[in-house]
Amino acid sequence: MGDKDMFGKTKKHNWNKDQKADPDNSRNDKNESIPQSIEEVKARLNEAFSQCSDFLLREIICGEDGSVRMLVAYINGFIDKRVLNQDVIRPILEYLSKLKAQDKGNHMYELLKECVISSNDLKEAGNIQQAVNSIVSGEALLFIDGEEKALVIGVKAPQGRQVAEPDTEVSIRGAREGFVENLLTNTTLLRKRIKNPNLKLEMLQLGEQTRTDICICYIKGIANEAIIEEVKERLKKIKTDAILDSGYMEQFIADSRLSLFPTVGNSEKCDKLAAKLLEGRVAIFCDGTPYVLTVPYLFIESLQASDDYYDHAFFATFMRLLRLLALLVSNLMPGMYVALVGFHHTVIPFKLMITLAASRQGIPFSPFTEAVLMIIAFELLREAGVRMPRPIGQSLSIVGAIVLGEASVAAGIASNLMVIIVAITAICSFIVPPLIRATMLLRFVFLAAANFLGFLGIAFVSVAVFIHLCRLRSFGVPYMAPFSPLTASDLKDSFVVVPIWAMVTRPRILRQENTKGTAGTKRQEVQVKR
C-alpha cells in the first residue's frame, strides 16, 4: 500500500497492447544510419515516401566537377518555402559558388551549419528514422554527400487559424485569447503570461501513426514533483495509433475510466490555464487541438470560473453558491417533482397542491413518463442544436419553443409545470459545463429512483453518488478535496471565495507528497510573493 496506492489504479495500462503491432516494415530497423552516398539517401527517402505526392526533394549539385552534392527534403506546404530559399538554399549556393576546390573537405557539414545557413532553428538527425520523423513533422532536411548525419532545419510555415475568443468558455472579464490548434502558438500564449524560466515545457510524441506532439507543462517549484512524474509515466504508457484530440489522452490517463465525473480538466483559455499552473497543476498540450488538459482535476473546479477571481469576492461567492444550486437543481429537480407528485402529497402546501393537481388534470402519462419524455425531447433539441449547420438554428428554436412547449401543453400531452421544470433543469445544466454529461445521466437515475421509492430513492442515489465522489481520485488527489479530506486552508476557494489579496497560500492539497497518512510527510507551503 502506501505510495503505490496513490496511483494504484493507473498501473495497469496494458489493455491496449495489441494495438502495438506496426504495419510499416520500413521502420523496423530503428537505428539505421544515414548512408554516406547521396544517391543511397535519395533511394531510402523515395522508398519511405513512395506515393507521397507532397514529398519534395531538391538536389544541389555544385563545384567545378559537380562533386559537392546535397539534398534538401521536405513536405510541400508544410514549410515556408520563402524562408527555406532565403535562409538555406541561397546562402549555400552563394557559398558553394565561391568555393575553391581545395576547400572541400570533411568539415563541409560544420561549415554549412555554423557559417552559411542563417536559420536559427537547427538540429541534427543521426539516422534515417530521425530524418524521416523530422520530415513528416514539417522540417526541412539537408543531407550532404559523405556525411553520416543530416541537418534538421526548422522552417515550418505558420499555419492554422488566428488566435480568437473561445466559443466554449466565455467570460465577462478577462482575456479574450483562446488557444488554437497550433501547439507552438499555444505555448507562446502561455509563456507570454508566465515570463519565468521555471515554466517548463517538456515535449514528447504520442500515437504510433499520428505522432502527435504533446507538451507537458508545469511550473517547477510549484507543481508537485510526484504528480509531474505520474503524468509522464501515464502518458508514456499510452500505446495507440492516433491522438487526434486531447480527449483521446484524457481517456487514457484518467484515474477512473468509467466514472461519469471528469477527473481530467480541459480549457481553451490562456488565462485560466496560467492560473491553474500557478496553483500547482500540470497542463498537457496536444498539437492540433485548442483544448489543453489540466491535472489533477477536482470536483470544486467545475464550479469555478475565471470571472470569480477578477471580480469582487462577495459577488464571486454568490455566483459560486448559485452554481452549486444550479448543479443540484439540474440533477434533482425532475426527480423531486416526481417524488412530490407521486409520493409525498402531505408536504405540498394546500394552494400549491391545487395548482399542481390542476396542471396535471387530464394528462395521460404518469409524472415519470412525462418527465422522461420531456427531458429526452429537450436533449434531442440540444443535440440537434450542436450538430446542425448554424443557419438552420432559428427554425430549430421555433420548433422547440412552439411545438414542444406550447403545443404539447395545449394538446394535453405534458403539463405546464413539467415544461417549466424541464426548462429550469435545462437552464441549470448549462451553468456548470464540466459536469453536464454527468448531470445528464444522473438526472435519469434520480428520476427512476424517485419514481420507485420517492424521496427515499433520491436519498439512496445521493448516498451512492457521494460515496463514489469521495472515493474518486485525480492523480492521487482526493476528488472532493478540500471538503473530504477537509483541508481548512483550501476552503478559501471553494463555496466561498475570499478576495484575491487574502488568498495567501497555494492549494495545499495539490502539494501533498502522499495523500494517505499525512503524518510524517513533508508539506510544503509556499507563500505567494506579492
Add this chain to the structure above:
Amino acid sequence: MRCGKTKKFVKITIAAFLFMLPLLLTGCWNNRDLTETNIVAGLGLDRTEEGKILLTVQVVEPAAIQSTTSGKGKGGGAQPKPVFVESYEGDTVFEALRGMLSKVDNKLFASTVQVLILGENLSQDGINEALDFFQRDHEVEYKMDVLVAKGVTPKEILEMETDMNSIPAVYVKGTIENTVSRGTVKRTLLIDLVKNFCCSGRQLAIGQITKAGEKEVGTEGTAVFSEGKLAGWLDPYETRGYLFATGKVKSAIVNIPTDNGKIAMEIIRSKGKVYVEFENGEPALLTVKVGLEANVGEYEGKGKLDSPDSLHKLEELLDEEVKKEIKMALDRIQKDYSSDIFGFGTQVHKYHPQYWKEAKEQWKDTFSKLPADIKVEAKIRRTGVIKGPIKKGG
C-alpha cells in the same frame, strides 16, 4: 494481503451502513398520482337521528378552480363547480370515509383538510370517540381548524357557496384567521385538541361557527365542553374574557364607556395566567392575572390625552372593562356549565399533585363554588397621531 481484506471489509461495512441510513427516513411508500386523488378541503362530522356517524366531505376540483382564477372558462356554458360535497353514513368515521369511495371517482386525500366541522348532535353525544380516527391515522393534517357548528349542520355549512373564495373551506379558514385578531373566537387546531385530550384538569373549548347569511358564515364564540360533551356556548365577549384569562388574545378592540361617548382601545399585547390559591390544604381562591398593553384607537371623549393622569384614568377604565368580560366568562362556566375550560385544574395538578389525586373527580363541583379574584393591569402605549378629540367647527 490479509490487511487488504480487512480494509475491504471495513469499506463495505461503511458503505452498507451509509445505505441503511436513508431507511430511517419516514415517508409514503405508495406511488399515487395527484390526478388519482380527490383533494378534500373540508370535513364535516355529525350524528344522525339513528346514532350513526354522518361524514361530509368537500372535495376540490382543481381544474375548475384553475379555469375560474385564470379566467379561461368558456364564456356562457355551465361553469364546472369548483367543489363538490358528498355525505356518507357509517357506524364509525373510518367506515364512513371508506364507504364514501363508492360514491366518488378517486381516493380521498385528507392531508389537505382545512376545516373540520363538528355537528351539534355529535358534540352533545361526545366527540372523543369520533376524533380517535383523526389522531390514529397518519395522513391527517394536524393543523386543520376544528369548529363546532351552532344551529346548523356541518353539511349545510360545507354545501354553502360563497362568492369570496371558490373553495368554501378556505373561506371558512380565512374568517377564523380574521376573527383571531378580534379575540372573539377560540381558534382550535386539531393538534390543540389532541394535546388537550391528554391534559388533565382542563376542559375542551372549541371555536364556534354559525350561519350568518345565505352565503356567509360567522366564526365567533366558543363551544364549551365538559367531559367531551357539549355543555354550552360562550358569546363573543365572554369568549374574549376567557381568552384574556388564558393569555390567548393576540389583538382585540375593547370599548370603554366614558361620559361623552366611547373610547376604542386596541389591545396590542396581553398576558394572562390563572392559578389557584390554597388555604389549609384546600383550594380557596381562583386567581386570574392579566397584563395588557393597549393603544388608543378611537376617542370620543373630551379633553386632551397628553397628561399621564388622563392616561392613568383610561388604564383604570380599561382594567374594569376587561375584568368585566373575564368575570362574565368565569361566571358562565362556573354557574351554568361547571366546566373548567380556564385550566385551573391543571394548575392544581401541577402545584398540588397530592390534593389533585384525591379531588380530581370532584373538581368540577369544587371549582364551581370557589370565589374568584381577577386582577387586570393595563398599560397604554400610544395614543395615535393626534392628541385630543377632533374639534367640530374649529
